[in-house]
Amino acid sequence: MPDPETELTLRSDVTVRLVKSSANDADVVWAARVSTAGEDSLDELEKDPERSGGLINYLMRDRHGSPFEHNSMTFFVQAPIFVFREFMRHRIGFSYNEESGRYKELEPVFYVPGGDRKLVQEGRPGKYKMVEGTPEQHWLVLDTMAKAYRDAYEAYQEMLAEGVAREVARSVLPVGLFSSMYVTCNARSLMHFLGLRTTHPDAKVPSFPQREIEMVAEQMEAAWAEKMPITYAAFNKNGRVAP
Amino acid sequence: MPDPETELTLRSDVTVRLVKSSANDADVVWAARVSTAGEDSLDELEKDPERSGGLINYLMRDRHGSPFEHNSMTFFVQAPIFVFREFMRHRIGFSYNEESGRYKELEPVFYVPGGDRKLVQEGRPGKYKMVEGTPEQHWLVLDTMAKAYRDAYEAYQEMLAEGVAREVARSVLPVGLFSSMYVTCNARSLMHFLGLRTTHPDAKVPSFPQREIEMVAEQMEAAWAEKMPITYAAFNKNGRVAP
Amino acid sequence: MPDPETELTLRSDVTVRLVKSSANDADVVWAARVSTAGEDSLDELEKDPERSGGLINYLMRDRHGSPFEHNSMTFFVQAPIFVFREFMRHRIGFSYNEESGRYKELEPVFYVPGGDRKLVQEGRPGKYKMVEGTPEQHWLVLDTMAKAYRDAYEAYQEMLAEGVAREVARSVLPVGLFSSMYVTCNARSLMHFLGLRTTHPDAKVPSFPQREIEMVAEQMEAAWAEKMPITYAAFNKNGRVAP
Amino acid sequence: MPDPETELTLRSDVTVRLVKSSANDADVVWAARVSTAGEDSLDELEKDPERSGGLINYLMRDRHGSPFEHNSMTFFVQAPIFVFREFMRHRIGFSYNEESGRYKELEPVFYVPGGDRKLVQEGRPGKYKMVEGTPEQHWLVLDTMAKAYRDAYEAYQEMLAEGVAREVARSVLPVGLFSSMYVTCNARSLMHFLGLRTTHPDAKVPSFPQREIEMVAEQMEAAWAEKMPITYAAFNKNGRVAP
Numbered sequence: 008m009p010d011p012e013t014e015l016t017l018r019s020d021v022t023v024r025l026v027k028s029s030a031n032d033a034d035v036v037w038a039a040r041v042s043t044a045g046e047d048s049l050d051e052l053e054k055d056p057e058r059s060g061g062l063i064n065y066l067m068r069d070r071h072g073s074p075f076e077h078n079s080m081t082f083f084v085q086a087p088i089f090v091f092r093e094f095m096r097h098r099i100g101f102s103y104n105e106e107s108g109r110y111k112e113l114e115p116v117f118y119v120p121g122g123d124r125k126l127v128q129e130g131r132p133g134k135y136k137m138v139e140g141t142p143e144q145h146w147l148v149l150d151t152m153a154k155a156y157r158d159a160y161e162a163y164q165e166m167l168a169e170g171v172a173r174e175v176a177r178s179v180l181p182v183g184l185f186s187s188m189y190v191t192c193n194a195r196s197l198m199h200f201l202g203l204r205t206t207h208p209d210a211k212v213p214s215f216p217q218r219e220i221e222m223v224a225e226q227m228e229a230a231w232a233e234k235m236p237i238t239y240a241a242f243n244k245n246g247r248v249a250p
Numbered sequence: 251m252p253d254p255e256t257e258l259t260l261r262s263d264v265t266v267r268l269v270k271s272s273a274n275d276a277d278v279v280w281a282a283r284v285s286t287a288g289e290d291s292l293d294e295l296e297k298d299p300e301r302s303g304g305l306i307n308y309l310m311r312d313r314h315g316s317p318f319e320h321n322s323m324t325f326f327v328q329a330p331i332f333v334f335r336e337f338m339r340h341r342i343g344f345s346y347n348e349e350s351g352r353y354k355e356l357e358p359v360f361y362v363p364g365g366d367r368k369l370v371q372e373g374r375p376g377k378y379k380m381v382e383g384t385p386e387q388h389w390l391v392l393d394t395m396a397k398a399y400r401d402a403y404e405a406y407q408e409m410l411a412e413g414v415a416r417e418v419a420r421s422v423l424p425v426g427l428f429s430s431m432y433v434t435c436n437a438r439s440l441m442h443f444l445g446l447r448t449t450h451p452d453a454k455v456p457s458f459p460q461r462e463i464e465m466v467a468e469q470m471e472a473a474w475a476e477k478m479p480i481t482y483a484a485f486n487k488n489g490r491v492a493p
Numbered sequence: 494m495p496d497p498e499t500e501l502t503l504r505s506d507v508t509v510r511l512v513k514s515s516a517n518d519a520d521v522v523w524a525a526r527v528s529t530a531g532e533d534s535l536d537e538l539e540k541d542p543e544r545s546g547g548l549i550n551y552l553m554r555d556r557h558g559s560p561f562e563h564n565s566m567t568f569f570v571q572a573p574i575f576v577f578r579e580f581m582r583h584r585i586g587f588s589y590n591e592e593s594g595r596y597k598e599l600e601p602v603f604y605v606p607g608g609d610r611k612l613v614q615e616g617r618p619g620k621y622k623m624v625e626g627t628p629e630q631h632w633l634v635l636d637t638m639a640k641a642y643r644d645a646y647e648a649y650q651e652m653l654a655e656g657v658a659r660e661v662a663r664s665v666l667p668v669g670l671f672s673s674m675y676v677t678c679n680a681r682s683l684m685h686f687l688g689l690r691t692t693h694p695d696a697k698v699p700s701f702p703q704r705e706i707e708m709v710a711e712q713m714e715a716a717w718a719e720k721m722p723i724t725y726a727a728f729n730k731n732g733r734v735a736p
Numbered sequence: 737m738p739d740p741e742t743e744l745t746l747r748s749d750v751t752v753r754l755v756k757s758s759a760n761d762a763d764v765v766w767a768a769r770v771s772t773a774g775e776d777s778l779d780e781l782e783k784d785p786e787r788s789g790g791l792i793n794y795l796m797r798d799r800h801g802s803p804f805e806h807n808s809m810t811f812f813v814q815a816p817i818f819v820f821r822e823f824m825r826h827r828i829g830f831s832y833n834e835e836s837g838r839y840k841e842l843e844p845v846f847y848v849p850g851g852d853r854k855l856v857q858e859g860r861p862g863k864y865k866m867v868e869g870t871p872e873q874h875w876l877v878l879d880t881m882a883k884a885y886r887d888a889y890e891a892y893q894e895m896l897a898e899g900v901a902r903e904v905a906r907s908v909l910p911v912g913l914f915s916s917m918y919v920t921c922n923a924r925s926l927m928h929f930l931g932l933r934t935t936h937p938d939a940k941v942p943s944f945p946q947r948e949i950e951m952v953a954e955q956m957e958a959a960w961a962e963k964m965p966i967t968y969a970a971f972n973k974n975g976r977v978a979p
Contacts, residue, residue: 079808102805178426319588322565664912
């Protein structure tokens with residue numbers, strides 16, 4: 008019998024933590040310079056940051072992408088399953104390992120929209136705009152989700168208690184359930200991700216990410232910007248189109 | 251208010267349909283022959299199927315993978331979200347387009363295990379074995395799932411009825427919900443998939459796929475085997491390890 | 494002893510032949526429509542080509558790339574090694590099988606620039622412009638190349654005649670030697686290739702391909718344009734930036 | 737007029753230098769553990785190296801490949817063009833930047849086989865075996881290559897001296913010319929490379945790499961083995977088949 012005391016955790020935020028990285032602007036410079044100068048001039052270039060900035064900007068503008076691949080960042084991410092479903096569509100230059108509902112019992116942590124999450128969708132397909140929900144809508148969503156999550160998790164627990172395999176019982180768990188993963192990418196693959204999964208005033212190509220994946224993307228962006236500030240500035244300056 | 255009459259569809263099967271393909275054994279032969287003979291000898295080779303079979307078997311055994319990539323198969327697949335979650339971890343040589351819960355209202359079609367689905371997991375991690383469930387367990391699963399699915403779908407409908415955006419309301423929908431996608435792959439990427447997502451007496455490397463993705467994989471395998479019978483035989487003969 | 498009569502073939506063109514394809518505009522439409530409409534409305538859409546054109550243009554403009562992947566084209570290409578060296582840098586969505594200098598004796602077919610090939614490079618790195626050569630320069634190039642090719646091929650033949658392995662002897666062969674390959678791609682990967690390897694008045698992003706790979710790209714482009722004319726028009730209309 | 741004094745450098749070795757890395761065995765452990773235990777138990781695992789070794793061996797044996805991707809190694813490589821031609825066929829999990837014959841004048845550094853390089857190929861296609869050359873063959877190869885390289889480089893210089901663009905003049909340069917590149921990969925992609933490009937007594941699948949790319953592969957292997965000794969041992973123990 009399921010525990011009537013099961014405590015659900017309801018979260019409106021996501022966790023993104025840069026676990027490790029080997030990524031800085033100089034990596035772009037030496038990778039690009041091998042084309043024209045061999046490796047001998049590296050020291051000189053490192054003494055000339057301005058020229059390096061110009062080179063990075065030129066590579067971004069003319070879309071020479073490969074020099075942005077010789078670096079690596081690994082993030083630990085906790086977010087709802089529906090976010091991971093979108094995230095894992097990014098195939099190129101991304102490596103994933105995620106918590107498994109086959110190998111472990113999943114924890115009762117669920118997503119509910121925060122007070123500032125726009126709840127209402129207006130316009131026709133391809134032109135949707137999200138607008139504020141009313142207080143009544145916010146209340147309805149919180150109440151309905153909390154109840155639905157509790158019902159689903161109790162059904163899951165009930166099946167587990169009767170000896171049903173985790174991989175079978177999990178069918179009833181909602182896509183609002185939190186999961187955890189490690190994801191490794193490089194600056195080029197991250198820029199592709201950011202171009203599609205954020206909105207930004209500097210973006211030349213419009214994108215309409217769901218807010219929850221954008222919350223993940225914004226935290227990844229902030230961590231990356233600290234590691235590779237010159238590359239990050241060049242990305243924004245050139246319309247946030249990945250090279 | 252949600253329609254109290256909402257009819258749920260409960261399915262224990264999956265849909266896999268080969269929508270189009272450009273794939274046959276000769277594609278492997280001419281791709282491999284360009285290495286050694288130029289393209290002039292193609293006609294001759296096509297007249298000599300036995301030698302072609304030997305070549306395909308040699309490529310498979312010694313793991314020359316690239317000649318198996320010059321072909322293409324597109325499948326339409328309907329399966330639960332938890333199957334698609336595993337499927338889309340296959341990044342290389344796979345293209346996907348899936349139904350979107352942001353752009354359309356999702357239909358109430360849900361997965362329940364069939365009568366022959368083993369329900370109970372025994373053993374320790376990495377060594378799991380699935381065994382038969384009791385009739386009581388089968389009954390419990392069906393009953394619990396049907397109720398949980400109905401509750402979840404009604405919660406979804408209730409939020410939609412009050413104007414909540416589809417992308418928000420879907421949070422409560424379970425991973426047992428059916429989705430639809432087109433997936434395009436080639437023989438090489440499909441063999442990788444089959445090696446991991448099926449169990450088979452000829453397999454040299456053990457794999458422990460969840461039964462539901464194996465149901466999809468088996469139907470893809472059958473369709474592929476008809477298109478490329480010599481390649482398929484070589485795959486089995488060489489331990490079902492993708493080249 | 495090498496045959497003093499060895500006949501060299503000097504070519505100024507490249508061979509590109511679409512060997513097989515499974516590619517048309519409707520493939521893009523049904524792949525995209527699965528997101529919003531399920532597959533039921535396909536017939537209706539096929540009856541409405543104008544709406545299909547609008548959809549394809551929208552996908553291209555807003556950079557929804559995945560619907561352009563459910564198709565396949567295989568080309569047979571003959572071009573100099575220095576072209577293949579650039580070509581094979583394209584990793585994503587490209588499959589290759591090439592003639593092998595380890596497994597066969599390579600034929601004496603070599604590249605020389607045609608009369609309209611610009612021979613002189615002006616300007617500084619990143620801003621190069623090619624300009625016409627003088628008749629003297631053309632004559633020098635033809636003469637020098639023909640002689641260098643003959644010397645190299647005779648050295649190759651001499652080593653082979655003395656029993657040296659092909660894989661060793663080929664070291665002396667120049668990158669102007671012709672090779673043959675099959676290459677398979679889809680419309681999305683091809684658009685990336687064309688964006689970088691052609692120059693075109695509609696291109697929003699500048700590119701500076703070497704003329705010889707552009708000759709290959711132009712022929713691939715022409716073959717693709719016939720198979721997927723609506724997609725091709727949308728590519729040009731949207732600045733020839735791959736989605 | 738070309739400089740009659742042009743000094744050619746003849747090399748029989750290759751350069752491989754691990755420029756930077758973020759790669760150790762613990763990366764595999766935490767990536768795998770997220771499936772079953774969440775991240776909380778990391779400290780515990782780090783205290784138990786034996787259990788970690790068992791986990792890594794299990795992942796390798798059952799071919800769970802993704803945990804081996806959350807690491808990164810960048811190598812600087814100098815080797816002949818014919819080696820780079822084979823190297824760059826490795827598309828998945830490899831990033832490249834190479835010296836460009838369009839942007840710089842290439843240096844006269846060329847490959848000649850060392851005294852211990854087997855020069856003679858015996859047997860039929862697919863079953864080749866390399867055997868020792870005679871002293872006469874060694875002498876012939878050195879002499880013929882040195883002369884051919886000099887002729888080719890002088891032709892290159894002559895065209896450059898008359899104002900012909902580097903991208904045109906390089907057509908005559910042989911595939912035995914040395915080039916330089918940076919290449920970034922992860923342990924999983926490196927294991928695929930090593931499986932195909934080395935011979936080794938522990939290998940379960942036969943491979944027939946050309947000796948020169950094997951020389952590069954061996955040095956990459958040695959550098960990787962130092963960084964991830966437990967993973968490396970598991971690779972060898974499980975037949976050197978990449979997971």
